Amino acid sequence: MNEAHYHMLINHFPIIGLFFGIAILGYGMFKKNALLINIAYVIFIFCMIMGKISMMTGDKAEHFVEDLSGFSHDFIEEHEESAESFMKIMYLLGVSSIIGLYTTFKKHSKAFLMSYLVLVIAVTAAVFASPVGTSGGEIRHTEIREGSMPVKADAETENNGHDE
8 A cells, every 4th residue: 555545545534524423413412412422522533633644644645646647736735725724623623522521521511512612613624524525536536526527428339339
């Protein structure tokens, strides 16, 4: 495995985990279940850590793929910039989740209010996650780039070589 493989393996955890965490946190808040809320906090902390690892592997993957044919440095730069913005929110989410865990364990009067704050930050992170994932996919998958048009097959291919 090379650096690009590691990045592709790791980079899905922060985004997918984020959505699982939001669902668990929302349900835990609805049920007023501290265990579910804490599970969501741990998921968010894990997502922050995996996001940091993804950033580190992304830097190495960039150096690996930039010399390959068919890769646009512009797409890589766009992805890198959106990932940096996403990670700023993920760091805030991770730290807020640590504080949320602390307030829950100490049975602080503001613990439930903290869960609302974490939910808002998590939803904000989810909004920022979309351009990160899309721009990352656009580096290699030209079919998802804006303005890409499918190539029509010629008439012979369309009727499988049979004349009508």
